[in-house]
Amino acid sequence: MSDTAHAGTDGGHDHSPTGWRRWAYSTNHKDIGTLYLAIAVIAAVVGGAMSAMIRLELTQPGIQFIEDFQFYNMLVTAHGFVMVFFVVMPALIGGFGNWFVPLMIGTPDMAFPRMNNVSFWLLAAALVLLVASTFIAGGVGTGWTVYPPLSNADFHPGMAVDFGILSLHLAGASSILGAINLITTILNMRAPGMTLHRMPLFVWAMLITAFLLLMAIPVLAGALTMLLTDRNFGTAFFSPEGGGDPIFWQHLFWFFGHPEVYIMVIPAFGVISHIISTFSKKPIFGYLGMAYAMSAIGFVGFIVWAHHMYTVGFNVETRSYFVIATMVIAVPTGVKIFSWLATMWGGSIDFKTPMLYAMGFIFLFVAGGVTGITLANAGVDQAFHDTYFVVAHFHYVLSVATVFAIYGGIYYWLGKMSGRQYSEVQGRWQFWITFIGVNVLFFPQHFLGMAGMPRRIPDYPDAYAGWNMVSSIGGLITMLGAFMFLWILYRTLTAGAPAEDNPWGEGATTLEWTVPSPAPFHTHEVLPDTSDLQAAE
Amino acid sequence: MNRCRWMLTSLLFISAWLAASAGALAAGPKPWQMNFQEAATPVMEDIISFHNLLLVIEILIVLFVLGLMLVIIIKFNSKANPVPSKTTHNTLLEVVWTVVPIAILMVIAVPSMKLLFFMDKAKNPEMTLKITGHQWFWTYQYPDNGDFEFDSNIVDEEDLPKGGKRLLEVDERVVLPVNTEIRLLMTSDDVIHNWAVPSFGVKMDTVPGRTNESWIKVTKTGTFYGQCSELCGVNHGFMPIRVDVVTKAEFAKWAAAAKVKYAGIQTPPKTAASATAKAIKVAQAAARMPGAHVLKR
Ligand SMILES: [Cu+2]
Numbered sequence: 001m002s003d004t005a006h007a008g009t010d011g012g013h014d015h016s017p018t019g020w021r022r023w024a025y026s027t028n029h030k031d032i033g034t035l036y037l038a039i040a041v042i043a044a045v046v047g048g049a050m051s052a053m054i055r056l057e058l059t060q061p062g063i064q065f066i067e068d069f070q071f072y073n074m075l076v077t078a079h080g081f082v083m084v085f086f087v088v089m090p091a092l093i094g095g096f097g098n099w100f101v102p103l104m105i106g107t108p109d110m111a112f113p114r115m116n117n118v119s120f121w122l123l124a125a126a127l128v129l130l131v132a133s134t135f136i137a138g139g140v141g142t143g144w145t146v147y148p149p150l151s152n153a154d155f156h157p158g159m160a161v162d163f164g165i166l167s168l169h170l171a172g173a174s175s176i177l178g179a180i181n182l183i184t185t186i187l188n189m190r191a192p193g194m195t196l197h198r199m200p201l202f203v204w205a206m207l208i209t210a211f212l213l214l215m216a217i218p219v220l221a222g223a224l225t226m227l228l229t230d231r232n233f234g235t236a237f238f239s240p241e242g243g244g245d246p247i248f249w250q251h252l253f254w255f256f257g258h259p260e261v262y263i264m265v266i267p268a269f270g271v272i273s274h275i276i277s278t279f280s281k282k283p284i285f286g287y288l289g290m291a292y293a294m295s296a297i298g299f300v301g302f303i304v305w306a307h308h309m310y311t312v313g314f315n316v317e318t319r320s321y322f323v324i325a326t327m328v329i330a331v332p333t334g335v336k337i338f339s340w341l342a343t344m345w346g347g348s349i350d351f352k353t354p355m356l357y358a359m360g361f362i363f364l365f366v367a368g369g370v371t372g373i374t375l376a377n378a379g380v381d382q383a384f385h386d387t388y389f390v391v392a393h394f395h396y397v398l399s400v401a402t403v404f405a406i407y408g409g410i411y412y413w414l415g416k417m418s419g420r421q422y423s424e425v426q427g428r429w430q431f432w433i434t435f436i437g438v439n440v441l442f443f444p445q446h447f448l449g450m451a452g453m454p455r456r457i458p459d460y461p462d463a464y465a466g467w468n469m470v471s472s473i474g475g476l477i478t479m480l481g482a483f484m485f486l487w488i489l490y491r492t493l494t495a496g497a498p499a500e501d502n503p504w505g506e507g508a509t510t511l512e513w514t515v516p517s518p519a520p521f522h523t524h525e526v527l528p529d530t531s532d533l534q535a536a537e
Numbered sequence: 538m539n540r541c542r543w544m545l546t547s548l549l550f551i552s553a554w555l556a557a558s559a560g561a562l563a564a565g566p567k568p569w570q571m572n573f574q575e576a577a578t579p580v581m582e583d584i585i586s587f588h589n590l591l592l593v594i595e596i597l598i599v600l601f602v603l604g605l606m607l608v609i610i611i612k613f614n615s616k617a618n619p620v621p622s623k624t625t626h627n628t629l630l631e632v633v634w635t636v637v638p639i640a641i642l643m644v645i646a647v648p649s650m651k652l653l654f655f656m657d658k659a660k661n662p663e664m665t666l667k668i669t670g671h672q673w674f675w676t677y678q679y680p681d682n683g684d685f686e687f688d689s690n691i692v693d694e695e696d697l698p699k700g701g702k703r704l705l706e707v708d709e710r711v712v713l714p715v716n717t718e719i720r721l722l723m724t725s726d727d728v729i730h731n732w733a734v735p736s737f738g739v740k741m742d743t744v745p746g747r748t749n750e751s752w753i754k755v756t757k758t759g760t761f762y763g764q765c766s767e768l769c770g771v772n773h774g775f776m777p778i779r780v781d782v783v784t785k786a787e788f789a790k791w792a793a794a795a796k797v798k799y800a801g802i803q804t805p806p807k808t809a810a811s812a813t814a815k816a817i818k819v820a821q822a823a824a825r826m827p828g829a830h831v832l833k834r
Contacts, residue, residue: 453566
């Protein structure tokens with residue numbers, strides 16, 4: 001069988017495009033995946049530079065570097081946008097999703113290759129608009145939540161917010177097209193024998209994520225359009241003077257915004273499941289429970305949005321509903337955590353770099369998850385809302401955990417994607433530096449938040465100086481880890497040892513390990529028969 | 538020997554921390570503080586005691602997971618356990634790790650709801666304080682004590698009195714009586730702000746077009762600080778809150794004097810429609826805050 005597959009690979013399709021045309025016009029899922037990963041790395045450098053500037057200003061009390069506070073607010077806003085829409089989502093969904101969904105389900109490419117190309121270039125255009133917005137009229141200084149009235153034409157009169165809105169519109173359109181592509185591919189193009197219940201968990205994760213995107217992004221698009229017309233055409237959806245309501249925006253935004261956090265973290269769940277199963281040399285424990293736990297998290301994610309809005313002045317009954325609904329999420333999340341632990345239990349674990357990142361993910365996701373339980377309770381949230389405690393919480397689950405899944409996923413699949421294997425020693429060093437860095441960076445922010453330090457301020461009362469200094473030192477260590485990662489990436493791509501088709505051995509059972517490394521331009525031209533594959537159970 | 542020194546250091550650290558947390562009446566954050574500011578209202582006391590419950594549960598969860606991971610690292614690495622097991626199901630286990638978290642959540646939910654309903658509204662308010670947020674200062678109005686009102690602005694660093702707290706001191710403080718149930722009504726006349734005083738356990742958005750309600754009953758006299766807690770534009774970090782809580786007699790005296798003192802103060806524009814007045818306010822606010830750059834309109 002592998003002979004025929006190989007013959008198909010070499011013959012017939014020797015007219016692969018080359019040069020810039022190969023990338024600009026690409027309809028190949030692997031090339032588009034690579035483009036997504038590249039844009040994520042570029043955006044991560046931009047977003048990381050913004051956070052470095054923020055931490056630099058906050059290292060000591062007083063104003064040292066950023067005297068223009070609108071610039072500071074712009075940094076806070078753009079850092080959020082860049083990291084959410086142009087780093088985490090492109091890396092996990094566009095990058096890993098494009099690369100590995102077709103490989104794992106045994107199909108030659110995505111269902112709509114040309115639409116795939118459009119998705120990517122819409123995202124690139126969106127990034128250009130976002131970066132442009134930072135140079136126009138002081139930039140968007142509203143926070144990534146873009147709450148009106150601050151974001152309306154009275155308080156942000158320049159074009160910056162309009163650029164931001166259009167950027168998000170394009171990024172949203174890109175995501176919707178990508179989601180349609182993923183759903184169609186996954187539902188219709190699985191290799192013979194691969195039923196939904198035998199599908200690898202990463203593919204499950206992408207399917208659920210795609211549905212979340214499909215349902216959440218249109219709500220964001222509607223809200224953004226209303227804001228755009230409020231700003232430019234005299235409507236008053238969000239202005240009380242015209243009968244509108246600023247809180248209406250918050251409902252729409254968070255109806256998108258809460259599923260958005262699961263859009264970022266569910267793909268990470270998928271990646272982590274594969275890494276843990278591979279390096280434990282065991283199939284995933286409770287596979288069906290894992291798949292349906294992700295589905296449950298996705299579903300409940302749509303009915304908890306107002307826990308971001310406990311202080312807007314809801315009546316107490318509304319808040320009590322959102323408290324209970326939010327805490328429910330802890331149950332399927334617990335199922336996932338314990339199933340990962342049970343997968344490792346009894347395993348024969350190799351602690352290679354991806355596995356270190358996966359274990360780091362579990363521990364830090366739990367640490368960030370329990371503070372989520374704290375914040376879910378509207379009563380104590382009254383003390384924590386808009387403080388650094390919230391910053392610490394969501395950076396633990398997103399910046400730390402999700403980015404750990406991205407780092408881990410790149411180490412895990414780099415050999416398959418590039419044909420070259422990273423250096424294990426360097427990878428481990430990079431992990432430990434990053435692990436220490438992020439904890440020193442974000443753990444003290446819990447203390448700052450408890451002590452009452454508000455978010456999004458360029459200067460703070462002197463009492464908060466100590467932990468801010470520690471946090472900035474952690475930022476420096478994290479940045480060191482990031483630079484080291486870029487260096488490892490560069491060294492691997494230019495001088496890495498050739499990667500085996502399956503560098504991980506018996507534990508790596510999914511189909512991407514059955515094709516050569518680097519994965520040839522076209523794969524699975526003869527559909528693999530997966531009826532005897534035990535990928536799932 | 539080494540361990541002794543380590544223990545001593547941590548003991549010192551913990552006692553320093555406890556000393557820092559059990560501060561005097563002047564509230565506000567302390568250097569290296571690792572927990573809440575001192576509670577001065579029943580609501581904040583309840584928040585802290587409920588949070589203590591949450592913290593214990595959460596630390597146990599984290600330690601439990603960490604413990605399991607340590608066991609896994611020690612017992613199930615490829616050297617210690619060369620042949621992996623093939624177990625992928627255990628129905629009992631799966632039921633347990635679904636049901637136990639539900640039980641834990643129910644333990645949390647009961648006090649959570651009690652706290653939430655308790656903190657919601659004042660039962661028998663004796664007076665009302667009306668708070669209006671502006672870019673970038675607060676207006677306070679005392680409708681039950683002579684209906685006077687005044688603006689409260691940050692004190693610039695160079696004007697700070699000796700011992701004054703940078704970024705927390707204001708020119709005109711809110712003065713409130715101790716042991717009095719006070720209704721807080723909040724609104725804004727431009728963007729959304731948030732009036733927050735950590736020691737009171739109060740944090741409420743001031744939203745244009747809406748009036749939000751909260752309440753306090755401060756049980757200690759003293760000075761309490763807070764900061765605007767919703768991003769409200771360029772000088773968001775520079776609109777602090779200072780509340781001086783005094784005895785009822787002192788408050789009555791202060792209110793009588795304040796009524797005279799603030800009688801001539803012009804009321805600020807109440808609607809965003811008065812754009813010129815707002816533009817002037819923005820310019821004034823910008824002038825007050827050196828280093829602040831207001832958007833060109
Ligand atoms: Cu404000």
